[in-house]
Amino acid sequence: MKFFVDTADLDEIAEAASWGALAGVTTNPTLYAKIGGSLSGFPAHIQRICALVDGPVSAEATKTTRQELIAEGRELAALAPNVVVKLVMGAEGLAACRALADAGIGVNMTLVFSVPQALLAARAGARYISPFVGRFDDIAEDGIAQLGEIVDALSNYDWQNVGVAGQGLEVIAASIRSAQHVTQAALIGADIATVPFAVLKKCIEHPLTAQGIQAFEKDWEKVCQV
Numbered sequence: 001m002k003f004f005v006d007t008a009d010l011d012e013i014a015e016a017a018s019w020g021a022l023a024g025v026t027t028n029p030t031l032y033a034k035i036g037g038s039l040s041g042f043p044a045h046i047q048r049i050c051a052l053v054d055g056p057v058s059a060e061a062t063k064t065t066r067q068e069l070i071a072e073g074r075e076l077a078a079l080a081p082n083v084v085v086k087l088v089m090g091a092e093g094l095a096a097c098r099a100l101a102d103a104g105i106g107v108n109m110t111l112v113f114s115v116p117q118a119l120l121a122a123r124a125g126a127r128y129i130s131p132f133v134g135r136f137d138d139i140a141e142d143g144i145a146q147l148g149e150i151v152d153a154l155s156n157y158d159w160q161n162v163g164v165a166g167q168g169l170e171v172i173a174a175s176i177r178s179a180q181h182v183t184q185a186a187l188i189g190a191d192i193a194t195v196p197f198a199v200l201k202k203c204i205e206h207p208l209t210a211q212g213i214q215a216f217e218k219d220w221e222k223v224c225q226v
């Protein structure tokens, strides 16, 4: 499973990229609002993110109709070669996804919560599909089970030539809230997990690793005194 970081914060992205294990970035309007982003600054901000990361960067189109989404998607895709256009699931999003995929532009279909939604997004040519895990858990349903169903259902078919020619389809486990979600997404076989920076940091840690480091340091002090 590959790791994306789910943030629009440049410092977080730079730090996560410095670990050498980051494969991409996902952003959305909420994450951009969280860092105090402005409408006029959005294109340059996406370009800055794209320069920090050697991998796909999802930038969300925010318009409503398919015609508007296609135009906005083309503008976003022109910002950098590694931009992926994020579209929200729906009739307009599906139609725009097909048009953008036919134009060779990668789409990440977001706000996917069911197998039929995932299958439709895949048929419409999505390069990535983002089933949300945590938001199911927020309403006392099992987000990991839903992710498992989507991964299983998609694996019954060959998606190699459905979207942008030869690029295939990958499932991004999104709305990840814990290291446990990351473990479960990997066990299910999600291709990618997009993880908030704070959760990504927790994924590095383990109490036994911390305990082991302390013991090594203490014993090395003894060695240094000999």
Ligand code: G3P
Pocket (backbone or CB within 6 Å): 006, 026, 027, 028, 132, 134, 135, 174, 175, 176, 194
């Ligand atoms: O990429 C979008 C998704 O990960 C958002 O997650 O935490 O807002 O449910 P969340």
